Amino acid sequence: MKPRSSEPALSIGFVTGTAPGKWFDRFGERTGHGEPVAGESVDPMAELIDGRVDLALVRLPDPRIDDTYHLVRLYEEEPGIAVPKDSELTLADTLGVDDISDQTVFYRPDVDGSVDIRAVGEAVDIVATGVGAVLAPRPLLRRLGSRRTENRGYRDGRPTTIALVWRVVDDCDMIQDFVGIARGRTEASSRTAQPKRSASEKAAAKKARRTASGDASRRKPVGRGGAGAARRRRRK
Structure with missing residues (x-):
């Protein structure tokens, strides 16, 4: 469906390492709001604060989220580790702290679980030269990896949470429709779906x-x- 002429398209910023394309497709197919305008970002929360987007798909925690925002947690990311492609560590399906005791870890999430995407990218570039390891959410390592690195699950890491955030004052049916789709609302249960x-x-x-x-x-x-x-x- 095409968006209503009087209604601007929903704008969404999604954090690097997420792949919300299926939600965008369903939103365009099942509602009368049309396709959202979306873009990948290393800091979608900054775009939301600046008013550049209506919705932000973020990686928690984020200390900038206060009671002026709505927050809906969607899913957890598996903790991961990136190592050089020719490393013997790639022979294992999952790795733990004991497996990398002799490795230099060029990046690991902060104590509170927050992740610096730019720092992860820089650390992955170092590992691609053939040394060390990087600890970060596995989906992010897949996104930032190269042909010279491989990633595995890291059993001693903590999962990270992906959530949707939007301003309380901007809450509306269009945003709620997208949130519902992201949370798994089916076409039959959609508030905007027409009976077939x-x-x-x-x-x-x-x-x-x-x-x-x-x-x-x-x-x-x-x-x-x-x-x-x-x-x-x-x-x-």
């Missing part, structure tokens, strides 16, 4: 319209004298 009729229901409705149209065309005024006069004229 089966083929037989459509055929029955079409037949009823034709019958009604035919009846209307056959109805003619009987003129003066009423029905009795009309019958007398037909007998002549």
